[in-house]
Amino acid sequence: MRPKFQLLDQALIERILEEAFHLLEDPGVRVASSVTEMLRAAGITVKDGVAHIPEALARRLLDLAPRGFCLYDRSGRPAVRYGGDDVHFDPGSSCLNILDSETQQPRPAVAADLARLVQVTEELPQFAAQSTAMVCNDVPAEIGDWYRLLLVLWYSKKPVVTGAFSAASLHTLIELLAIESGGRGALRNQPRAIFDVCPSPPLNWSEFASQNLVDLARAAIPAEIVSMPLAGATAPVTLAGSVVQHAAECISGIAIHQLAQPGSPIVWGAAPAIFDMRTGKTPMGAIETVMLDVACAEVGKYLGLPTHAYMVAGDGCVIDAQVEMESGMSAVLGALAGINMISGAGMLDFLACHSVEKLVIDAEAIASAQRLIEGIEPRTDSLAVAMFAQTGLHGDFLKLKETRALFRKEQHFPSAVIDRGLASMDGATPGILERARLRVEELISAYERHPLPPEREKEMIAFAEGEASKAGLEGLPAVLTPEYVPEPGLI
Amino acid sequence: MPDDTFSAMRQSIIDGAPDTASGLAQQAVSAGIAPIDAINIGYVPGMHDVGEQFARGQMFLPDMMASAEAMRAAMAVLDPELKKLGTERPMAGVVILGTTKGDIHEIGKILVGTLLTAHGFRVHDLGVDVPGEKFAAQARELHADIVGVSALLTTTMRNQKGVIEALAKAGLRPQIKVIVGGAPVTRRWADEIGADGYAKDAMSAVALAQELMQQKSQATAAEPV
Numbered sequence: 001m002r003p004k005f006q007l008l009d010q011a012l013i014e015r016i017l018e019e020a021f022h023l024l025e026d027p028g029v030r031v032a033s034s035v036t037e038m039l040r041a042a043g044i045t046v047k048d049g050v051a052h053i054p055e056a057l058a059r060r061l062l063d064l065a066p067r068g069f070c071l072y073d074r075s076g077r078p079a080v081r082y083g084g085d086d087v088h089f090d091p092g093s094s095c096l097n098i099l100d101s102e103t104q105q106p107r108p109a110v111a112a113d114l115a116r117l118v119q120v121t122e123e124l125p126q127f128a129a130q131s132t133a134m135v136c137n138d139v140p141a142e143i144g145d146w147y148r149l150l151l152v153l154w155y156s157k158k159p160v161v162t163g164a165f166s167a168a169s170l171h172t173l174i175e176l177l178a179i180e181s182g183g184r185g186a187l188r189n190q191p192r193a194i195f196d197v198c199p200s201p202p203l204n205w206s207e208f209a210s211q212n213l214v215d216l217a218r219a220a221i222p223a224e225i226v227s228m229p230l231a232g233a234t235a236p237v238t239l240a241g242s243v244v245q246h247a248a249e250c251i252s253g254i255a256i257h258q259l260a261q262p263g264s265p266i267v268w269g270a271a272p273a274i275f276d277m278r279t280g281k282t283p284m285g286a287i288e289t290v291m292l293d294v295a296c297a298e299v300g301k302y303l304g305l306p307t308h309a310y311m312v313a314g315d316g317c318v319i320d321a322q323v324e325m326e327s328g329m330s331a332v333l334g335a336l337a338g339i340n341m342i343s344g345a346g347m348l349d350f351l352a353c354h355s356v357e358k359l360v361i362d363a364e365a366i367a368s369a370q371r372l373i374e375g376i377e378p379r380t381d382s383l384a385v386a387m388f389a390q391t392g393l394h395g396d397f398l399k400l401k402e403t404r405a406l407f408r409k410e411q412h413f414p415s416a417v418i419d420r421g422l423a424s425m426d427g428a429t430p431g432i433l434e435r436a437r438l439r440v441e442e443l444i445s446a447y448e449r450h451p452l453p454p455e456r457e458k459e460m461i462a463f464a465e466g467e468a469s470k471a472g473l474e475g476l477p478a479v480l481t482p483e484y485v486p487e488p489g490l491i
Numbered sequence: 492m493p494d495d496t497f498s499a500m501r502q503s504i505i506d507g508a509p510d511t512a513s514g515l516a517q518q519a520v521s522a523g524i525a526p527i528d529a530i531n532i533g534y535v536p537g538m539h540d541v542g543e544q545f546a547r548g549q550m551f552l553p554d555m556m557a558s559a560e561a562m563r564a565a566m567a568v569l570d571p572e573l574k575k576l577g578t579e580r581p582m583a584g585v586v587i588l589g590t591t592k593g594d595i596h597e598i599g600k601i602l603v604g605t606l607l608t609a610h611g612f613r614v615h616d617l618g619v620d621v622p623g624e625k626f627a628a629q630a631r632e633l634h635a636d637i638v639g640v641s642a643l644l645t646t647t648m649r650n651q652k653g654v655i656e657a658l659a660k661a662g663l664r665p666q667i668k669v670i671v672g673g674a675p676v677t678r679r680w681a682d683e684i685g686a687d688g689y690a691k692d693a694m695s696a697v698a699l700a701q702e703l704m705q706q707k708s709q710a711t712a713a714e715p716v
Contacts, residue, residue, distance in 0.1 A: 096645050096675075106679060141649060165646060200595050232553070233598050277551035280599055280692055282674050352645055352675045 002375050005336035007295050013302045020247035021055040028052040029203045029252040032210035042259050061258040067304050069265040071159035072190035080128045080159050082306035085338030088128035089366050090161045092347035095134045099355035106353045108137035111478035117356050118155040123443040126366040132162040140471040146172040150464050153180045154479050163196035167211035179460045194222040199249040201234035217261035224267040224308050225253040233275035243295045268300030269308030284313040285326025294337040306340050313344040319358050323348050328365035335369035357436035364414050371412040497533040504537025507557025509564035516568035526572040534565050538609045542694040559605035584636040584704045589617035594647035602693040610697050623657030642673040652684040668703040
C-alpha cells in the first residue's frame with residue numbers, strides 16, 4: 001500500500017470547485033487584450049478586460065487537457081511522468097542570490113554559480129529534472145531568461161523546469177530547445193522542458209502570462225500554471241478560500257490554453273503561501289503554506305490533472321536546523337500527497353537565495369521521502385515465521401540469505417551528508433555544513449559533461465552568441481570557459 | 492473634557508475604528524477644538540502606539556491597516572477644517588511610491604503610504620507596474636524628497652535598480668533619497684543597488700523616511716551660503 005496524505009474530503013473539494021466556478025463567472029477573471037477575441041469566439045463574455053467564463057464551458061475545456069504526459073531527457077528517455085501519483089523533484093527557480101560556499105553569506109548569483117548547481121543536480125538521482133535555478137547577475141537582464149536555459153542545456157541531460165521573463169523572449173527559449181532537440185518536430189514529440197506561467201493574484205492573467213499560455217499551447221510545449229495566492233494579502237485569509245482562488249486561476253489559465261490549442265499539455269501548479277501578519281513576508285516553510293500546496297494539488301488531482309507545487313524551501317537566511325526542518329517536512333508531505341513535480345529544493349530566505357550545500361542536504365530529505373512513499377511491502381511469502389523457522393530464538397538474522405537479498409530494498413542508504421556514525425569511526429565528526437560541502441565537491445568531481453552532437457553544439461553556440469551580442473554581451477559566461485575545449489573547427 | 496476626547500481619539504486609532512474616529516473628529520470641530528490639536532494630541536499618538544505594539548509583535552498587519560483606515564477617516568474631517576483656517580499640518584516630506592515595473596502587487600506599498608500620510612508626509616502613489624522613467628519624471632514634477640520602490644517578486648526586484656538608474660540619469664539622484672521594500676528585499680540587496688535605505692515593514696519605513704528627511708535637512712543646513 002502506498003502511503004498517502006490527504007487534507008480535503010470529497011465534499012470540501014466539490015465545494016471548492018463550486019465556488020471557483022462561481023468566481024470565474026462573477027467577478028470573472030482579468031485577461032489580456034490579446035486573448036479577448038479568442039475567448040469571445042468561444043462564447044465567453046469579456047467586458048472591460050474581465051472574462052466571465054461559464055462553468056459548462058470551463059468544464060469542457062478542462063476535459064480537453066491531457067491527464068498525463070512525459071518530459072524527456074536528452075537521450076529520448078521519458079524521465080518525468082506528469083499525471084497520476086508519480087512524484088518528482090527539481091531545484092527551486094529564478095533565485096537572485098546564492099549562499100556563497102566559502103563564506104556562507106548571500107551574494108548575487110552569477111552564471112558560474114548556476115553551472116555549478118546544474119552539475120551537482122545532474123549527479124543527484126533524487127532530482128528527476130533540472131531548473132533554471134538562478135538569475136545570473138553577470139548577464140544582461142534582457143537575455144537573462146534564455147541564458148539560464150542555455151547553461152542548463154549545456155551542462156545537463158535531464159528535463160528542465162524553466163520559464164520566460166517576457167512574451168518576446170519565450171521564442172528565443174523555444175528556439176534554443178529546438179536546436180538542442182534537433183528541430184521543432186523532435187521537441188514537440190519529446191518535450192525536454194516545461195515552462196512555468198504565473199497568473200497575478202487575484203484572478204489576473206497579464207498580457208505576458210496570457211501570451212505565454214497561448215504561445216506554449218500552439219508550440220505544444222508543456223506549460224505549468226504556477227498560481228500564487230498569498231492568504232490574507234492577495235487571496236482570502238482562510239486556507240480554503242485561497243484554495244478556491246487558486247482553482248479559479250488554474251481553471252481560467254487552462255481555459256485560455258486549451259482554447260489556443262486543445263490537447264496541449266498543461267499542469268495544475270501552485271506556489272501559494274500564507275502572508276505573515278507580523279512581517280508581510282511569505283514563509284514557504286510555514287506548515288500552512290505546505291497545507292495550501294497539498295490542498296491545491298488535491299483539487300487538481302480530483303480533476304484528473306497533472307500537478308505541481310513549490311515546496312522543500314526554508315525561510316531562514318542560513319543553513320540551520322530551522323531551514324532543514326521546514327524543507328524536510330514539506331518534502332515528506334509533498335511526496336505523500338503524490339504531487340507530480342515538487343520544485344523548491346536548495347532555496348532559503350523566502351526563495352531569495354539558493355545554496356548548493358542546502359541542495360545536497362535537501363536531496364537526503366527527498367531520498368527519505370521517496371523511500372517513505374514506497375511504503376511497506378510484503379516481500380516474502382511468510383512475513384516473519386519462515387525466517388524465525390531458520391533462526392529459532394537465537395536471532396541470527398544477519399546470517400539469513402533473505403537478509404542479504406532484501407536489505408538493499410528495505411533500507412535506504414543516505415550519503416555521508418547524513419551522520420550515521422561512519423565519520424565518527426575515523427574519530428572525526430564534521431558538522432552538517434562541512435559534510436554538505438564535501439558532498440558538493442565529491443559530486444562536482446564526479447560530474448562529466450556530455451556534449452551534444454558537434455553540429456548541434458555548433459548551432460547552439462552560434463545562436464547564443466548572436467543573441468548575446470545583440471544585448472552587448474561579450475562571450476558566453478560559464479559556457480565558453482577556459483576548461484571548455486571545443487571540437488576542432490566547432491567555433 | 493478635551494483630555495477625555497483626545498484619549499478617545501487615540502483609542503479609536505488603536506481600535507482601528509474609522510466610524511468612531513470620524514465621529515470624534517466631527518465632535519471636536521463642533522466643540523471648537525483646534526483641528527491641529529486633535530491631530531497631534533489625539534490621533535497621532537494613537538498611530539505611535541500602534542507602531543510600537545506592532546514592533547513588539549502585539550499587533551498585526553490587519554490591525555495596522557484598520558488603524559490607518561481610522562486615521563484616514565479622521566483626517567477626512569480635519570483636513571478641510573485646517574484649510575478653512577488657512578493652516579496646514581506641517582509637512583514631513585514629499586514621497587513618491589510605486590511598485591516596480593512588471594509587478595502588480597501593492598499591499599505593502601499601500602500600507603507604507605497610509606502610514607507615511609498618517610505621519611505627516613505628502614504621499615503620491617504611482618500605482619503598480621511603474622517603469623523607472625515614470626518614477627523619475629514624477630519625482631521631478633512633484634519635487635519629491637523620497638522615492639519608495641516596492642517589489643513582491645524576486646524577478647521584479649531587479650527593476651528596483653532600474654529606478655535608481657533612471658533617477659541618476661535624470662540628474663535627480665543627489666537630492667532624492669531612495670528606499671526599497673517588499674517581501675524578497677533585504678538590506679543587503681538595498682546596499683547592492685545603491686538605495687539609501689531598506690525598510691522591513693511599514694512602520695520601519697516611517698522611521699526610515701523620518702531619518703532620511705533629517706539627514707536631508709542637516710545636509711541642506713551644512714551647505715555653504
